[in-house]
Amino acid sequence: MHNFIFYIFLVWLSCLSDLTVMCYKIPEVKLDVLPNGFRVSIPHEAGITSVIYNIEINEQCPLIYDLITAQRGNFWISEQNARKLYVNDEIKINVVVQHNDNIFARTDIIDIFQNFELTYETVKNGDQPVDACDFDAWNENAGNVDNIDKRSITKVILKNQQSSKLYEPNELIFEENFNTLNNSIWSYDLYMHSNAIGDGSEEFTKFTNDENHISVQNGSLWIAPKISPKRRKEAFRITGCSAPACYKNRKETCIYEKKRNRFYMFPPPVDSAKINTANVFSFTYGRIEVSAKLPEGDWLIPYIMLQPDQPNCSIRKQLRIAYATAKDLEKSRIRGGPVILYAAPNPTRPKVNFFERTSHMVFQTGVKPNEYHNYTMVWTSKQIAMYVDGTKYGCIPNNGEYTESYHIVLGVSAGGHLEYKHITSKPWINGVNSAVKQFQESFTECCARFGAEGECTDEKCLRKKKGKKYCTQEEMYYVKKICSKPWGLHAPMEINYVRVYAV
Known part of the structure; x- marks a missing residue:
């Protein structure tokens, strides 16, 4: 009050x-x-x-x-x-x-x-x-999920065909309990983010279907990000690569090799996983509930969201059902709601867009990390309302921006500048060629050797002579680096179920 x-x-x-x-x-x-x-x-x-x-x-x-x-x-x-x-x-x-x-x-x-x-x-x-919905978003007695406007008609798309069925309010239209990972429903994202071509906006992640990063364990989907062992000179190709829709003709999202025309001459420092229901199940308007334990670790980004079936390469939309950085979780805070990425000209690479983020997310405090919570989003033609464990914590007017069909996306990513703006305590500088390398070395190099938190000093040889194994003290110089905390047992994201109901 x-x-x-x-x-x-x-x-x-x-x-x-x-x-x-x-x-x-x-x-x-x-x-x-x-x-x-x-x-x-x-x-x-x-x-x-x-x-x-x-x-x-x-x-x-x-x-x-x-x-x-x-x-x-x-x-x-x-x-x-x-x-x-x-x-x-x-x-x-x-x-x-x-x-x-x-x-x-x-x-x-x-x-x-x-x-x-x-x-x-x-x-x-x-x-x-100000819309009346905004007042309701701050009303602590707004009521439960069933009090949301039910005038929108839920539309369901199954295998790219709209269902002719008329769904009753609160009728279950999709359920996944993760007894196994059903490949007839879920597709893997298999690609590297587009930083290599000069986009500079996206995260520092390579998505894989390796069971070390994605599997079903004890009735929960388990997605585990890890620092990649790959280094600058190690060329590789992603098997079965599925380049993102807006980068279909850019092989840099599927192949890594050290080349001068590559914007970041360093492989993605994080291996993780992301799955989606595109081309199998999507919907317009509904109530989606996800029981999840969010990933906890420096610079991690959870994907529990909806994305449009028809991608727009200049205006990319997301409806985030649950989102939290490590700092959010330290403060027992979660967020949810729309995020829009707007393309703008990149001043250093005119043929490549640079993206900026606009967030309409609302947030709730008092949400304990390392525990399962029910994250719910109710999406209608009038508004997008957010709940955690049945408690409403905000809503955002739908002014006609969110009227098309969206599919479900689940995954974990890390780094980038869209979620992490520049601060001096961050180990990488947004937009520079060495950003990916700086991120990777904040978990390795002297940061790993000395177990340092905050900063460490790495020794470098000023000049290297052929066949010379050691440097003299006079040939040494020292580089100060900002360190990230190593990811621990709570870095994986765990999801018990996903359920979608008509409104």
Whole structure:
């Protein structure tokens, strides 16, 4: 109930508006850390008459609430001089803007790292007027899954043919209990991510069907990422490779060989697995439930999501049923909802797109890691609602963006820049040629030899003479590296079942 006053006022403001769509978008909230406090602000724009800030620090009460009715120096500023911020603090900022006759809302999470370096993550973009669904998303008494709008008609696609059957609400339309891995339902993704051609956006992963990375154990699907033993000079070809739809003519996704025209001259440092129901089962609108234990480890990325049957190479959409980084799990936090990847020109390689991510995910805290939870998404023509263990934690309006058929995707990946923005404590630099190598060496080299956490120093020989086995002390130089924690017993993702119901 700690957001009650904030949202009562927000509802009051919404009653003053007709919620017609306007060309306004709340920009990212700026946070300035002060000696004994902090300041948040957004720039002024013609039409803004009031701004509300609702600020939560480290998920603790009391929240900071501030109604601003006048701009200062072309900014809408809330200054807090009695609340000092510290390294490792997490600040969640809800901002509501009245712009002309419309209300817009935005949510950002800002993390403070060493040397007060800030990283921003957008939980909700403020690019659309507030929808009634957004109010419902914050209503702690929103009710259970059965209270969701059932006016959408579920459509089922079986082996690329639409089923003529009319499904009743709550009727089971798909079930997988993983007594075995049924190859008539699930297809393996067998390829390397496209970083090799200069995309630079994707993860550092090679997907395989090796049972060391994917298998069924004790009634659960088990997907285990591992650091690859392959090194720079070791050429290889992926057997049975299925290049992604948008890279059908790029052999770099199927073959690794060291060549100068290869953007990353290093093989993918992670071996893992990913499966899907494309060409077998997909649907439009429904309730999908997944019982899963999310993978836990530095830089891991779980895939428990839906993807469109018809790929768009410029706008790639995902409906994430459950998502969490290692940092999320440390804070007992999970996320769910839509993610869109937008293609943009790559300034260094004009013929190759570079992707940026927009997230509409909502999140829930208090979710224990290393345990099975029921993750549920209810997708209708009006909204996408998220649940964990039967508790609703948010919803996102469906404004016609998610109306086509989607199939199920399960897997584990790692690294990349879309999920992990640049911070100095990250072992690789986004977009550089050596990023994959930096990632791999954060788990190996001196990081592995000394068991270091945080940093280690690697010795290198300044010059190598033919036939010379050792370097003198004068010929040595030292390279400092940022280390990643080795993946442990909780790195594999485990899934008990997947069930889809009509709405």
